[in-house]
Amino acid sequence: MSRNMSSQTVQTALFAATSGCPECGGELDSSGRETNCKDCGLVTDQDRIDRRPSWRTYDQEEQQRTGAPRTVTRHDRGLSTNIGSVDSADISPRRRRRLARQRRLHGRSKFTSKRDRNLAHGLGEIRRIASALSESNAVKEQAATFFREAQEKDLLIGRSIEGGAAAAVYAACRCNGLVTMETVADVARCSDSHIWNCYRTFLVELDLPIPVSLPVDWVARICSDLPFNVSPEIRQRALELAEQATESTAVNGRPDGVAAGALYLAGKESDIRLTQATICEPLDVHITTARQWFQEIEEHIVA
Template identity: 35%
Template sequence: MTGNISKEERIKGEFIPESIGGYEKIGKCPECGSKLYLDSERAELICEECGLVVEDSFIDPGPEWRAFDEKERENKSRVGSPMTYTLHDKGLSTMIDTKNKDSYGSKIPSNKKTKLYRLRKWQKRARVKDSTERNLLFALGELDRMSSQLNLPKNLRETAALIYRKAVDENLIQGRSIEGVSAASLYASCRKLDVPRTLEEIAEVSRISKKEIGRTFRFISRKLNLDLNIVSPRDFIPRFCSKLNLSEKVKEKAKKIIHKAEEKNILSGKGPTGIAASSIYIASIECGEKKTQKEIAEIASVTKVTIRNRYKELVKKLGINL
């Protein structure tokens, strides 16, 4: 129980309809029968006459953020799904569900299914207005498929979609396959966000050869002036060791070998995956968890000859005694 609320407190709050707070049948104070009053600051349901606190644990339905003007309020609003570059219309158009059910979950009568089918068909056509949007629809679908097969994160997919959109805006698609530019955009986003993926891995999930993906990647990165990070052999060590079921000790040892090789400047002109594979091979021998060159070659997507050549160079130039 509380005392009678003041006029100022009454002005701060608002009278609530009879359906709020689970009092549909009562709608009034259970003690004196007066109207109930919701104090939004204290989250309490109070009788305006006797001051009885009927409920004291209301959930605030308002936003947890503050806005100081109308523009800021609109930017922070969470009405509708967020915009995404991975859809050709950025996720801003309306979708008609393929399930023949209404908003209550009831089945739609058979005499209305034909009309709904026609609406769905015309809505699908309206979402794609021209050849550019058809291009984006196919290309972004390919990006999503390849990203899913490679288990790439959402932010990387967004970056790849943005790179592809820039290539379309600069008219770099003309004369090149959509799949090739899509795969090259995905590889460029991996390089940009330091996610270690090789051209071989991208080529495996696409329908394009490694040679064409590499050529297209070099072209769009030059034309779009992409600021891409240099691939380091260290980036591949954790993933390769994880797939080979090697311990943390081997992983750290392989990274130390690469660090020494970088200090002596003997990695210039060498493929990062080959260096990573040979470092893991040396580290596995030193730590007593030896893996064969064939096992490591299959995981790293390089040949046994490459591992053998890099292994001999590292052992000789770093003075490693096995």
Template identity: 45%
Template sequence: MAPDQTVSSRSTRDASHQSQSPLSCPECSGKLVTANRETRCQECGLIVDENQLDRGPEWIASDEDSSRRRTGAPLTAGRHDRGLSTEIGWSRDGYGNTLPAWKRRQLNRLRREHRRSQWRSKRERNLAYGLGEVRRLVSALGVSESLREQACTLFRQAQNEDLCQGRSLEGIAAASVYAICRCNGLGRTLDEIGQVANCSRAQLECAYSAMNTELNLPTAVPRPQNVLPRLVTDLGVPNDIQHRALKLAALAEDIGITTGNQPHGFAAACLYRAGQELGCLITQQELAAVANTSTKTIRKHRDALLDLLDEQEGGQ
């Protein structure tokens, strides 16, 4: 074989090897898995690539510069561009010095043009508006940052599935926050979210129904145990009453009397009964106001708890 043909066949083999290695193992054509900065084969264990470069931000401060400002802000799902947009300052520079009048006028013009060119399409502008509404709702409800990121990701998923067409963006944003609260077992009701949302209750319910159906959300069944911590915090009752109320709620759930009942009303009844047993007077009006229910509902669930406790004492 001629030398040029040998070189040509070798380069062809190397090119095919390079094109095959990112997809499958070059030895056994097995599946490749990347973990701990190395790529290995699941079948034969061959290490195809190792010591990969970590192109993320360096959070360790150097000897020359003790600050970490050079790394920039981390990526976030709460903004339409993942947080990579440019923010133009107002009246002070990076050192805190006041800018002259001509520089402020120039920044105003730059800020106006930057705002006009910030979104490349109407879809991206709607995404930015919806994510801003999600952040506002999360801040008003006092939800954690991790749930905020989940709600923003869910809003992105809803827009990718074209669920925003024909529906209110405010309703989709409020439904995203409510769905994340439901999926994580937080005791947030539609009434609480509807009070801070810029949409009607009907728009919120319609958006949540569409998202729950189309996106197959892993929503958990509402439980009184998930509502009790918030009621205890709002009322400021001792921890022993909370523990007793949790036991009563778990006992009622095991028997099955919580099925078909609103979790807030039953949680208020458990807390009311626990306060009576431990000598802490909690009025039904206070519980009804905090749990957003009626005193009649609390008395109804209280009677069911009393019947359950009487049956247990009679069985023993």
């Protein structure tokens, strides 16, 4: 009893420390449903609802939020609870079996339908793929939002959940930067054809805000992925060639292939032979593709 009273007294002191009585300036008492002045008895608030977050302690210097914040990467927004495992020798085997059964039933009760279970599986796959790619939480949340919208519009019917999750991660990565489909497919649990199928459907039906990638953007990506440092002169020349190729109507194709051809031509002009195999290795581009765009740039821009 004394412990509860002391906690209530500390809580009242914290509530009353922010303001005083508007009439006499005395101390306010907020221990009950009404807030009244201890000196004159003026009631300043009644039936008050405390909308502030819960705290672990009443000590103002050690107050901390309880629980994790809500997140879209969980099927229940992160509001569910889990029954943890207990490894104690004091618990009897009968009690241990009962706790295991309760834990199993509690896990099943989280899902109200098969649709909810598929959502949980897809969001878990999104977290796994994004973590394997070392992506930020913003990318995970955006991918989870794309997956939820696709499920609400019944775009996943007839398609694998793994493919939909990988397509959502690829779309979120494209919205926030440059990434190749091969990079996502390497850590996904399905083939790249399944990912492409889901991604094209998402792109059309969800109206994804994916920016158009340009060859200039891919030049910096290729230079950073090469196993050696590229000189600033070659990098700047490759950027100029890539920008001219973007403005030209004669050179029009996949941006990573055009960027690879521009970088190879810039190295050739500087007498530093960057092999086409070395340039294409960090990309999902074949050597013949880079050779084709190198010849197109050399013919229509440099000539």
